[in-house]
Amino acid sequence: MSMLEGRSIIVTGAASGIGAEAARRFAAAGARLTLADRAANATIAEEIRETGGIAQFVAADVSDEAQVRAMVAQAVSAYGRLDGAFNNAGVDQQPVALHEVDLAEWRRVTEVDLTGVFLCMKHEIAAMLDNGGGAIVNTSSVLGAIAVPKSAAYIAAKHGVIGLTRAAAVEYARRGIRANAILPGAIATPMFADAEKDPAMAAQLEAVKEAHPINRMGTPAEIAALAAYLLSDAAGYTTGAAIPCDGGFTA
Numbered sequence: 001m002s003m004l005e006g007r008s009i010i011v012t013g014a015a016s017g018i019g020a021e022a023a024r025r026f027a028a029a030g031a032r033l034t035l036a037d038r039a040a041n042a043t044i045a046e047e048i049r050e051t052g053g054i055a056q057f058v059a060a061d062v063s064d065e066a067q068v069r070a071m072v073a074q075a076v077s078a079y080g081r082l083d084g085a086f087n088n089a090g091v092d093q094q095p096v097a098l099h100e101v102d103l104a105e106w107r108r109v110t111e112v113d114l115t116g117v118f119l120c121m122k123h124e125i126a127a128m129l130d131n132g133g134g135a136i137v138n139t140s141s142v143l144g145a146i147a148v149p150k151s152a153a154y155i156a157a158k159h160g161v162i163g164l165t166r167a168a169a170v171e172y173a174r175r176g177i178r179a180n181a182i183l184p185g186a187i188a189t190p191m192f193a194d195a196e197k198d199p200a201m202a203a204q205l206e207a208v209k210e211a212h213p214i215n216r217m218g219t220p221a222e223i224a225a226l227a228a229y230l231l232s233d234a235a236g237y238t239t240g241a242a243i244p245c246d247g248g249f250t251a
Protein backbone atom coordinates (compact mmCIF):
# COMPACT_ATOMS: atom_id res chain seq x y z
CA MET A 1 0.00 0.00 0.00
CA SER A 2 1.26 3.49 -0.83
CA MET A 3 2.46 5.56 2.09
CA LEU A 4 -0.46 8.07 2.05
CA GLU A 5 -3.15 5.75 0.61
CA GLY A 6 -6.61 7.25 1.06
CA ARG A 7 -5.41 10.04 3.38
CA SER A 8 -7.32 13.31 3.14
CA ILE A 9 -4.58 15.96 3.03
CA ILE A 10 -4.62 19.75 2.63
CA VAL A 11 -1.73 21.53 0.89
CA THR A 12 -1.58 25.33 1.09
CA GLY A 13 0.37 27.38 -1.42
CA ALA A 14 -0.32 24.51 -3.83
CA ALA A 15 -0.45 26.58 -7.02
CA SER A 16 3.32 26.99 -7.29
CA GLY A 17 6.81 25.81 -6.34
CA ILE A 18 7.17 23.49 -3.35
CA GLY A 19 3.39 23.22 -2.78
CA ALA A 20 2.69 22.09 -6.36
CA GLU A 21 5.45 19.48 -6.23
CA ALA A 22 4.19 18.26 -2.84
CA ALA A 23 0.73 17.88 -4.35
CA ARG A 24 2.18 15.66 -7.12
CA ARG A 25 4.19 13.60 -4.60
CA PHE A 26 1.26 13.10 -2.20
CA ALA A 27 -1.09 12.19 -5.07
CA ALA A 28 1.41 9.59 -6.29
CA ALA A 29 1.43 8.19 -2.73
CA GLY A 30 -2.35 7.74 -2.84
CA ALA A 31 -3.59 10.81 -0.95
CA ARG A 32 -6.94 12.52 -1.55
CA LEU A 33 -6.02 16.18 -1.83
CA THR A 34 -7.48 19.58 -1.05
CA LEU A 35 -5.16 22.03 -2.82
CA ALA A 36 -5.47 25.59 -1.59
CA ASP A 37 -3.95 28.83 -2.81
CA ARG A 38 -4.71 32.52 -2.74
CA ALA A 39 -4.03 32.56 -6.48
CA ALA A 40 -7.19 31.23 -8.15
CA ASN A 41 -5.12 28.78 -10.20
CA ALA A 42 -6.60 25.29 -10.26
CA THR A 43 -4.10 23.94 -12.84
CA ILE A 44 -2.33 21.66 -10.36
CA ALA A 45 -5.61 20.01 -9.25
CA GLU A 46 -6.58 19.49 -12.90
CA GLU A 47 -3.14 18.00 -13.65
CA ILE A 48 -3.49 15.55 -10.77
CA ARG A 49 -6.98 14.46 -11.80
CA GLU A 50 -5.81 14.01 -15.40
CA THR A 51 -3.06 11.69 -14.20
CA GLY A 52 -5.49 9.56 -12.20
CA GLY A 53 -5.12 11.22 -8.79
CA ILE A 54 -7.77 12.64 -6.48
CA ALA A 55 -7.69 16.42 -5.93
CA GLN A 56 -9.96 19.40 -5.49
CA PHE A 57 -8.88 23.05 -5.63
CA VAL A 58 -10.01 25.62 -3.05
CA ALA A 59 -9.25 29.33 -3.43
CA ALA A 60 -8.27 30.40 0.07
CA ASP A 61 -6.15 33.14 1.62
CA VAL A 62 -4.53 31.55 4.68
CA SER A 63 -4.51 34.89 6.53
CA ASP A 64 -8.34 35.07 6.40
CA GLU A 65 -9.98 32.94 9.09
CA ALA A 66 -13.33 32.57 7.30
CA GLN A 67 -11.55 31.30 4.17
CA VAL A 68 -9.40 28.89 6.20
CA ARG A 69 -12.48 27.55 8.00
CA ALA A 70 -14.17 27.03 4.62
CA MET A 71 -11.05 25.32 3.21
CA VAL A 72 -11.02 22.76 6.04
CA ALA A 73 -14.80 22.28 5.78
CA GLN A 74 -14.44 21.58 2.05
CA ALA A 75 -11.78 18.93 2.71
CA VAL A 76 -14.01 17.22 5.28
CA SER A 77 -17.09 17.49 3.09
CA ALA A 78 -15.33 16.00 0.03
CA TYR A 79 -13.47 13.18 1.75
CA GLY A 80 -15.32 12.71 5.06
CA ARG A 81 -12.31 13.49 7.24
CA LEU A 82 -8.97 15.31 7.48
CA ASP A 83 -5.82 13.25 8.08
CA GLY A 84 -2.98 15.57 7.17
CA ALA A 85 -1.94 19.07 6.24
CA PHE A 86 1.12 20.65 4.62
CA ASN A 87 0.95 24.32 5.66
CA ASN A 88 3.30 25.72 3.09
CA ALA A 89 1.88 29.00 1.73
CA GLY A 90 4.31 31.84 2.25
CA VAL A 91 5.56 35.18 0.99
CA ASP A 92 9.00 36.81 1.03
CA GLN A 93 9.65 40.24 2.46
CA GLN A 94 11.17 43.25 0.74
CA PRO A 95 14.92 43.15 1.54
CA VAL A 96 15.32 46.15 3.85
CA ALA A 97 16.97 46.70 7.22
CA LEU A 98 14.79 46.25 10.32
CA HIS A 99 14.66 49.96 11.12
CA GLU A 100 13.25 50.60 7.64
CA VAL A 101 10.52 47.94 7.64
CA ASP A 102 7.11 49.62 7.32
CA LEU A 103 4.47 48.37 9.71
CA ALA A 104 2.36 47.50 6.65
CA GLU A 105 5.17 45.30 5.29
CA TRP A 106 5.65 43.64 8.70
CA ARG A 107 1.94 42.86 8.79
CA ARG A 108 1.83 41.62 5.16
CA VAL A 109 4.60 39.11 5.81
CA THR A 110 3.69 37.96 9.32
CA GLU A 111 -0.03 37.66 8.52
CA VAL A 112 0.69 35.07 5.82
CA ASP A 113 3.85 33.40 7.11
CA LEU A 114 2.90 33.16 10.81
CA THR A 115 -0.78 34.03 11.38
CA GLY A 116 -1.66 31.99 8.28
CA VAL A 117 0.02 28.89 9.75
CA PHE A 118 -1.72 29.48 13.09
CA LEU A 119 -5.16 29.78 11.45
CA CYS A 120 -4.62 26.66 9.35
CA MET A 121 -3.43 24.64 12.35
CA LYS A 122 -6.34 25.87 14.48
CA HIS A 123 -8.99 24.64 12.07
CA GLU A 124 -7.11 21.55 10.85
CA ILE A 125 -6.51 20.34 14.39
CA ALA A 126 -10.21 20.77 15.25
CA ALA A 127 -11.09 18.57 12.26
CA MET A 128 -8.36 16.01 13.05
CA LEU A 129 -9.59 15.65 16.63
CA ASP A 130 -12.94 14.56 15.16
CA ASN A 131 -11.28 11.54 13.55
CA GLY A 132 -8.86 10.67 16.35
CA GLY A 133 -5.66 12.20 15.01
CA GLY A 134 -3.60 13.32 12.07
CA ALA A 135 -0.28 14.81 11.01
CA ILE A 136 0.73 18.39 10.29
CA VAL A 137 3.85 19.57 8.46
CA ASN A 138 4.64 23.28 8.38
CA THR A 139 7.09 24.93 6.00
CA SER A 140 9.47 27.12 7.98
CA SER A 141 12.88 27.97 6.50
CA VAL A 142 16.54 27.86 7.43
CA LEU A 143 15.68 31.43 8.46
CA GLY A 144 13.52 29.86 11.16
CA ALA A 145 16.76 28.76 12.82
CA ILE A 146 19.36 31.37 11.86
CA ALA A 147 19.34 34.98 10.68
CA VAL A 148 20.67 37.02 7.77
CA PRO A 149 20.44 40.80 7.26
CA LYS A 150 17.38 42.49 5.75
CA SER A 151 14.77 39.82 6.44
CA ALA A 152 13.60 40.57 10.00
CA ALA A 153 9.86 40.08 9.42
CA TYR A 154 10.36 36.84 7.48
CA ILE A 155 12.88 35.58 10.07
CA ALA A 156 10.55 36.39 12.97
CA ALA A 157 7.62 34.68 11.22
CA LYS A 158 9.61 31.56 10.29
CA HIS A 159 11.03 31.25 13.85
CA GLY A 160 7.42 31.59 15.01
CA VAL A 161 6.32 28.70 12.78
CA ILE A 162 8.76 26.43 14.63
CA GLY A 163 7.37 27.62 17.97
CA LEU A 164 3.80 26.93 16.83
CA THR A 165 4.84 23.50 15.58
CA ARG A 166 6.42 22.60 18.92
CA ALA A 167 3.44 23.97 20.86
CA ALA A 168 1.01 21.80 18.88
CA ALA A 169 3.28 18.75 19.13
CA VAL A 170 3.27 18.72 22.93
CA GLU A 171 -0.35 19.82 23.25
CA TYR A 172 -1.86 17.16 20.97
CA ALA A 173 0.60 14.24 21.12
CA ARG A 174 -1.70 12.21 23.36
CA ARG A 175 -4.63 12.86 21.06
CA GLY A 176 -2.94 11.35 18.05
CA ILE A 177 -1.77 14.49 16.27
CA ARG A 178 1.86 14.94 15.25
CA ALA A 179 3.31 18.28 14.11
CA ASN A 180 6.69 18.86 12.48
CA ALA A 181 8.41 21.66 10.60
CA ILE A 182 10.66 21.54 7.54
CA LEU A 183 13.41 24.14 7.17
CA PRO A 184 14.26 24.38 3.45
CA GLY A 185 17.49 25.97 2.30
CA ALA A 186 17.56 27.63 -1.14
CA ILE A 187 15.15 25.65 -3.28
CA ALA A 188 15.19 25.93 -7.07
CA THR A 189 11.60 26.95 -7.72
CA PRO A 190 10.59 28.46 -11.10
CA MET A 191 11.40 31.90 -9.65
CA PHE A 192 15.07 30.88 -9.37
CA ALA A 193 15.07 29.29 -12.82
CA ASP A 194 14.02 32.66 -14.29
CA ALA A 195 16.72 34.45 -12.30
CA GLU A 196 19.33 32.03 -13.64
CA LYS A 197 18.72 33.32 -17.19
CA ASP A 198 19.56 36.86 -16.07
CA PRO A 199 23.36 37.44 -16.25
CA ALA A 200 23.15 40.06 -13.49
CA MET A 201 21.58 37.47 -11.15
CA ALA A 202 23.76 34.53 -12.20
CA ALA A 203 26.72 35.53 -9.98
CA GLN A 204 24.44 35.94 -6.96
CA LEU A 205 22.91 32.53 -7.58
CA GLU A 206 26.36 30.98 -7.83
CA ALA A 207 27.17 32.46 -4.39
CA VAL A 208 23.94 31.02 -2.99
CA LYS A 209 24.87 27.57 -4.27
CA GLU A 210 28.37 27.81 -2.82
CA ALA A 211 26.97 28.74 0.60
CA HIS A 212 25.41 25.27 0.68
CA PRO A 213 28.00 22.51 1.39
CA ILE A 214 26.30 20.26 -1.21
CA ASN A 215 27.05 23.12 -3.68
CA ARG A 216 23.68 23.27 -5.39
CA MET A 217 20.17 24.38 -4.65
CA GLY A 218 17.63 21.88 -3.42
CA THR A 219 14.68 20.82 -5.52
CA PRO A 220 10.98 21.10 -4.65
CA ALA A 221 10.88 17.29 -4.99
CA GLU A 222 13.40 16.92 -2.15
CA ILE A 223 11.18 19.00 0.18
CA ALA A 224 8.07 17.15 -1.00
CA ALA A 225 9.64 13.76 -0.25
CA LEU A 226 10.43 14.82 3.33
CA ALA A 227 6.92 16.22 3.78
CA ALA A 228 5.37 12.97 2.49
CA TYR A 229 7.47 10.97 4.96
CA LEU A 230 6.50 13.22 7.89
CA LEU A 231 2.80 12.93 6.99
CA SER A 232 3.01 9.14 6.81
CA ASP A 233 2.88 6.52 9.56
CA ALA A 234 6.58 5.81 8.96
CA ALA A 235 7.22 9.02 10.95
CA GLY A 236 4.95 7.85 13.80
CA TYR A 237 7.49 8.64 16.54
CA THR A 238 8.58 12.00 15.10
CA THR A 239 6.79 15.03 16.49
CA GLY A 240 7.85 18.55 17.45
CA ALA A 241 10.85 18.27 15.15
CA ALA A 242 12.28 21.12 13.07
CA ILE A 243 14.13 19.37 10.28
CA PRO A 244 16.53 21.22 7.96
CA CYS A 245 16.51 20.17 4.30
CA ASP A 246 19.25 22.55 3.25
CA GLY A 247 22.26 20.80 1.71
CA GLY A 248 24.15 21.29 4.99
CA PHE A 249 23.67 25.08 5.11
CA THR A 250 22.90 25.14 8.85
CA ALA A 251 25.17 22.19 9.74
Ligand code: NAI
Nearest residue numbers: 013015016017018037038061062088089090141184186187
Ligand atom coordinates in the same frame (compact mmCIF):
# COMPACT_ATOMS: atom_id res chain seq x y z
P1 NAI B 1 6.12 30.11 -4.39
O1 NAI B 1 5.98 31.58 -4.42
O2 NAI B 1 6.51 29.37 -5.62
O3 NAI B 1 4.76 29.46 -3.84
C1 NAI B 1 4.07 30.01 -2.75
C2 NAI B 1 2.59 29.86 -3.00
O4 NAI B 1 1.89 30.37 -1.85
C3 NAI B 1 2.09 30.67 -4.22
O5 NAI B 1 1.31 29.84 -5.07
C4 NAI B 1 1.25 31.77 -3.59
O6 NAI B 1 0.13 32.17 -4.39
C5 NAI B 1 0.79 31.11 -2.31
N1 NAI B 1 0.38 32.08 -1.29
C6 NAI B 1 1.01 33.22 -0.92
N2 NAI B 1 0.31 33.86 0.00
C7 NAI B 1 -0.80 33.12 0.24
C8 NAI B 1 -1.91 33.27 1.09
N3 NAI B 1 -2.05 34.34 1.87
N4 NAI B 1 -2.87 32.31 1.08
C9 NAI B 1 -2.75 31.22 0.27
N5 NAI B 1 -1.73 31.04 -0.57
C10 NAI B 1 -0.75 31.97 -0.59
O7 NAI B 1 7.14 29.82 -3.20
P2 NAI B 1 7.90 28.49 -2.74
O8 NAI B 1 9.33 28.71 -2.97
O9 NAI B 1 7.27 27.27 -3.27
O10 NAI B 1 7.67 28.59 -1.17
C11 NAI B 1 6.82 27.74 -0.44
C12 NAI B 1 7.17 27.87 1.04
O11 NAI B 1 8.53 27.51 1.23
C13 NAI B 1 7.02 29.29 1.58
O12 NAI B 1 6.47 29.20 2.89
C14 NAI B 1 8.45 29.79 1.64
O13 NAI B 1 8.64 30.78 2.63
C15 NAI B 1 9.18 28.52 1.98
N6 NAI B 1 10.60 28.51 1.66
C16 NAI B 1 11.01 28.58 0.34
C17 NAI B 1 12.37 28.57 0.07
C18 NAI B 1 12.86 28.63 -1.34
O14 NAI B 1 14.07 28.74 -1.54
N7 NAI B 1 12.00 28.54 -2.36
C19 NAI B 1 13.37 28.51 1.15
C20 NAI B 1 12.83 28.41 2.47
C21 NAI B 1 11.48 28.42 2.70
